[in-house]
Amino acid sequence: MSKFQRFLLKRLAISVLLTLIAVSVIFVVLRLLPGSPFEALVTSGNLNQEQIDEIRAMYGLDQSIWVQYVNYLGSLLTFQFGYSILRSQPVWDVLEPRLINSLILLVPALVTTAILSSLLGMYAGWNRGSRLEKFSIVSTTLLRSTPVFITAIFFIIVFAYNLEIVPALGMRSIRATPDGYIETFASLDFLHHYILPFTVAVLYYSGDFLLLARNGVVEKRGSEFLKLHRAKGLTEMEQLARAGRNSMLPILTYFTLRLGMIFQGLILLEVVFSWPGIGRELVLAIQQQDYPLVQAAVFIMALAVILANLLADVLYAYFDPTVSTSGGGSA
Amino acid sequence: MTLLNVENLKVTYATDDEPVHAVNDVSFRIDEGVNYGLAGESGSGKSTVAEALLGLLPGNGTVESGTIEFNGTDLTSLSEAERRDVLWEDIAYIPQSAMDSLDPVMSTGDQIAQAIHTHRNVTDAKARDRVRELFEIVGLDPDRIDDYPHEFSGGMRQRVTIAMALALEPDLIIADEPTTGLDVIVQDKIIDKILEIQERMDSSLLLITHEIGVIAETCDELSILYGGKVMEQGSVDNVLVNPTNPYTMGLKNSFPEIDEEDEDPVAIPGSPPNLNREPTACVFRDRCPFATDECGESHPDLVDLPNRNHRSACHRVKEAAQLRRDAVEPETWGIPDEGDADSSRGEVILETDALEKHYEQSQPLLDKLRGEDPDHVKAVDGVSLSVRRSEVLGVAGESGCGKSTLGETMALLEEPTGGDLTFDGETYEYYRDGNLQEFRRKVQIIFQDPFDSLNPRQTVRKLVGEPLTIHDYRTDEKEQAIVETLEKVGLTPAEKFLDSYPHELSGGQRQRVAVAKALVLDPDFLICDEPASMLDVSLKVNLLNLLRGLADAEDIGIVYISHDLASLVQVSDRLAIMYLGRIIEEGDVDRVAAQPEHPYTASLLSAAPEKDPTADRTRVLLDGEPPDPVDLPSGCAFAPRCPKAQESCREAEPAIDETGDERHRAACYFPESEADPTASEATALDDDEFPASANTDSVGD
Structure with a gap:
């Protein structure tokens, strides 16, 4: 077994363990919450005790907590999320479209901003003290520190209401009745709705990447190996590329971290743009104590973060040759 | 032209x-x-x-x-x-610090090939061939061109930069x-x-x-x-x-x-x-x-x-x-020419007996569960030394030989894992069980880098006075103690320096402050770990003379650790040569320098350059690098690199008193004095005396 394989195996084992812990925490926390999803039904007086018992038995809530836990683990880990209590629909049928909607908005935004702002940040760091550097830092910090809904509302006011270039709300126009994802997303109407939230998301994420990349390059700029690269006759841009390559680890870390968190959606953005994403759905589900839905959503989010971390470790080993041989420098 | x-x-x-x-x-x-x-x-x-x-x-x-x-x-x-x-x-360039002048995330071969591609229009395969050729020229294994810089030692990295410089002739x-x-x-x-x-x-x-x-x-x-x-x-x-x-x-x-x-x-x-x-x-x-x-x-x-x-x-x-x-x-x-100050040595102040410092290596969980013994890095492995008052003991060796660990273990900054240490008549256990504060006052250590070892936000007064506060020593006459010590280390007039910050001082002055910091407590014992390696040559000599003077005047014992044999010979009374955690030769400095017994000492001595361009010097170039300290060969640790190694060297390890007497011992079966037939004809077999040392003239006490 090579060193890298052992490293990978170790990481995998840790990921599995983390998933188990996360799942258990969800289980305990939800049961610690006061009240139950059926309370509303009971207090409205429409159900008698027998019916309540029947419903509880249907959801398995009459069994001992340990049996519930084991059943819960088994179902969750086989991706059987059960039935939403309030929507009377399989949980996955509720979650899936929302999740896809969120991802289709945020993943391209994150990737775009990771590439563009990192490159810009590297360039700014290389030209330290230039106007470009100062301007880019100030503007991205401003965008980052303004709450995203304010930026969003500002954009809506300017581009949707004043200039009337794009629609203000929703993912598709009200009249559209698309069937399936391809029809939903592969249309000009969607693009029309998409462009504004996408831009806001890009701007929102940009500051962190820009600063990380800039700091990395500034730090590497005076280093001896760059001097040798310069002495070798590499052009300015080639040198910058090496400096950037050497400061990639923090950017990578941050990217994978954010990638994991995208599965939680960007609630404020979704609310402002009435984007039917997972963030909004989750808030709703928590409010109404829809156990199965919340459990499934939180599980997916936790799993995403854990997998993203695993991805980070693997990418580390690829991008930093010192990691794999020292048996996990990122641990 | x-x-x-x-x-x-x-x-x-x-x-x-x-x-x-x-x-x-x-x-x-x-x-x-x-x-x-x-x-x-x-x-x-x-x-x-x-x-x-x-x-x-x-x-x-x-x-x-x-x-x-x-x-x-x-x-x-x-x-x-x-x-x-x-x-x-x-115009090609060989940079100063090989340690960090190679791009850490690019394989060494690629970095050289990059230089070729930048200037010549050649195929990848051709460039790679050239890189292999270059590796061979500078004495590196051509199969390692895809290795990354961190997989090479310092000397090998410098070879890579040399190969790079040669790439385009x-x-x-x-x-x-x-x-x-x-x-x-x-x-x-x-x-x-x-x-x-x-x-x-x-x-x-x-x-x-x-x-x-x-x-x-x-x-x-x-x-x-x-x-x-x-x-x-x-x-x-x-x-x-x-x-x-x-x-x-x-x-x-x-x-x-x-x-x-x-x-x-x-x-x-x-x-x-x-x-x-x-x-x-x-x-x-x-x-x-x-x-x-x-x-x-x-x-x-x-x-x-x-x-x-x-x-x-x-x-x-x-x-x-x-x-x-x-x-x-x-x-x-x-x-002022202090002349040859009276260097009579006092009683033994610090003694180690088979002192050991082994570091446990981390091991896989599975082996730990099976209860297997972990591997050890034997940084210090059975070192027996003694230092007297007013004596300077020089410890020399390549990097990685454990000399710094030895210094830190002697100062009890690292806990010994075996052997004994006696300081001022009391054993190591005595100090460990509640008397460490006393030990810390009497034994001081001076570190390598004067730029890092002083707190940049403290004035000289605070820096030098701090140990007094910690040890509650001469607290009522603090100012006077500080001034006295500064003058002792040659920072005169002391008042001029009291309120300076480290960045306002030159490298030599900073190192003097570091020495003053150690001396302000009137220690009995001083451990200096490469204190001069960052200093220019004239500052280095100043520091050496200062330490020598302190040993003579203040009656303290000094251990001076360095890889620079020339300065060690200047400052020391006795010299101990260290190789892979062990002392392989030890003795009076003039005898070790003039008549080295161990082949390793001989090659160390011959490696120092001469400042006289007319002088010729025969190089003894050692093969390879020191072996892995985890997995030491059996027998003499130096045998794999030794030009004189015989079968017996690989079988059993020679003890430190294998050759020589009290004033000069070496752990070697085939000491230099016996190897040279002309010099050792008469008495080589019964080695009570050193025939060759009698012939050398410039040996003075």
């Missing part, structure tokens, strides 16, 4: 206050196929010259005036793109301190390699270093720089044998050498000049003992000395012969 012609080069650095004039009117010329040396202390502008040649000056540095003519074209007038074409194709190679920071043995091998290759390629070499010895051995011509000015230049034989400039004389006299311990090195007092203005007077005037009024009026021009390749910038160049005679006397430089 002239390859490089530098004329009246002036370089300044812009700073927040006023520009720093780093290089002022430097001119020199390198002919084809010539090795040229550029020597000087730090701050002399030698690296700035190299950076100006390569166009690598940092953003705030500008070439104010002057021309750099290379093969007939003026480099300073080239555009950025034109200069890139010249770089590496014609340039006309000129600029090597900026290529061996600083490397061990003597590795340094010797690298220099040998550079010379060998350069001879084969017939390129010129510009070697920049502060080690006169390295220049004396490798170069044909040199310039001595000081304060951004050329003080003296010409052929190495003339300049170094008969210097005509007081600075060269001072520099040469302060370079310690192994085989002249009767002649104390003489340091140049003072510190380098402030270069905030263009020099109007002789830059060396403030430190020069021969300065006259004339020297204050103008900086002397370089004057050709008749009938030889030799130029010197000194107003009193005509009196050079007389100055030269005076310059060897310490009094000339205002240093």
Whole structure:
């Protein structure tokens, strides 16, 4: 077994363990919450005790907590999320479209901003003290520190209401009745709705990447190996590329971290743009104590973060040759 | 034919206050196929010259005036793109710190291939072939071209940069301190390699270093720089044998050498000049003992000395012969000659008996569960030493031999894992069980780096006074204790320094503060871990003399740890040579230096360069690198690299008293004294006496 394989195996084992812990925490926390999803039904007086018992038995809530836990683990880990209590629909049928909607908005935004702002940040760091550097830092910090809904509302006011270039709300126009994802997303109407939230998301994420990349390059700029690269006759841009390559680890870390968190959606953005994403759905589900839905959503989010971390470790080993041989420098 | 012609080069650095004039009117010329040396202390502008040649000056540095003519074209007038074409194709560069001048995330082979691809239009396969060839030339395994820099040791990384410099067979190679920071043995091998290759390629070499010895051995011509000015230049034989400039004389006299311990090195007092203005007077005037009024009026021009390749910038160049005679006397430089102070040694203050420090290696979980014994790194493995009062014990060895760990274990900063340590009549257990504070007061350690070991936010008063507060020692007369100690270490007048911060002091002064910090508690024992390795040669000698004086006057025992044998020989009474955690030779310093018994000691000694260019020295180049300390070979640890190793060496390990007597012992079955048949004919078999040491003359006590 090579060193890298052992490293990978170790990481995998840790990921599995983390998933188990996360799942258990969800289980305990939800049961610690006061009240139950059926309370509303009971207090409205429409159900008698027998019916309540029947419903509880249907959801398995009459069994001992340990049996519930084991059943819960088994179902969750086989991706059987059960039935939403309030929507009377399989949980996955509720979650899936929302999740896809969120991802289709945020993943391209994150990737775009990771590439563009990192490159810009590297360039700014290389030209330290230039106007470009100062301007880019100030503007991205401003965008980052303004709450995203304010930026969003500002954009809506300017581009949707004043200039009337794009629609203000929703993912598709009200009249559209698309069937399936391809029809939903592969249309000009969607693009029309998409462009504004996408831009806001890009701007929102940009500051962190820009600063990380800039700091990395500034730090590497005076280093001896760059001097040798310069002495070798590499052009300015080639040198910058090496400096950037050497400061990639923090950017990578941050990217994978954010990638994991995208599965939680960007609630404020979704609310402002009435984007039917997972963030909004989750808030709703928590409010109404829809156990199965919340459990499934939180599980997916936790799993995403854990997998993203695993991805980070693997990418580390690829991008930093010192990691794999020292048996996990990122641990 | 002239390859490089530098004329009246002036370089300044812009700073927040006023520009720093780093290089002022430097001119020199390198002919084809010539090795040229550029020597000087730090701050002399030698690296700035190299950076100006390569166009690598940092953003705030500008070439104010002057021309750099290379093969007939003026480099300073080239555009950025034109200069890139010249770089590496014609002028290659070997950087200073091999440890961090290779790109950590690019394989070494790719980095060399990158240099080839930048300048030549060749296929990948061809470039790779060339890289393999280059690896072979510099003595690296060609199968390792895909390895990353962190998989190589320091010496091997320097070989990679040399291979890189050779890739396009340039006309000129600029090597900026290529061996600083490397061990003597590795340094010797690298220099040998550079010379060998350069001879084969017939390129010129510009070697920049502060080690006169390295220049004396490798170069044909040199310039001595000081304060951004050329003080003296010409052929190495003339300049170094008969210097005509007081600075060269001072520099040469302060370079310690192994085989002249009767002649104390003489340091140049003072510190380098402030270069905030263009020099109007002789830059060396403030430190020069021969300065006259004339020297204050103008900086002397370089004057050709008749009938030889030799130029010197000194107003009193005509009196050079007389100055030269005076310059060897310490009094000339205002240093009181303490003479050979009474070095009678007191009783034993610290003794170790089979002291061990093993580090456990982390092991896989599975092995831990199975209860397998983890591997150990035996950093210190059974070291028995004793140090008396007023005695300086030198500990020498390559990096990684465990000498620093030994120092830290002796200071109980690391807990010993075996063996005994007795200090001042009490055992290690006594101190460990509640009396550590007392031990900490009596035993002080001075670390390697004076730049890092002082808190930058504390004044000298606070720095030196802090130990007093911690140990509640002389607290009622604190100020007086601080002043006394500062004066003891030569920071006079002490009042001038009390309120300074570390960044306001020079490197030598900082190290003195570090020494004062240790001495303020009136310790009985001092452990110095490479205290001089970051200092310029004249500062180094100052520190060595200071420590020597302290040992004699204050009656304290000192352990001086270093890889620099020449300075160890200067300062020590006894010398212990360490290899892979063990002491392999130990004895009185003159006997070890003059008549080494262990082959390893012999090769260490022979690796130190000579400052006299006429002297010949036979190199004993050791093969390979020290073995992995986790998985030591059985028998003598040195056997795999030893030129004399026999079967018996690999079977059983020789004990320290295998050869020799109390005053000089060595762990070797085949000591040097027995190997040389002419020297040891008579009494080699019964080795009570050392026949060869009787023949050597310069051995003095």
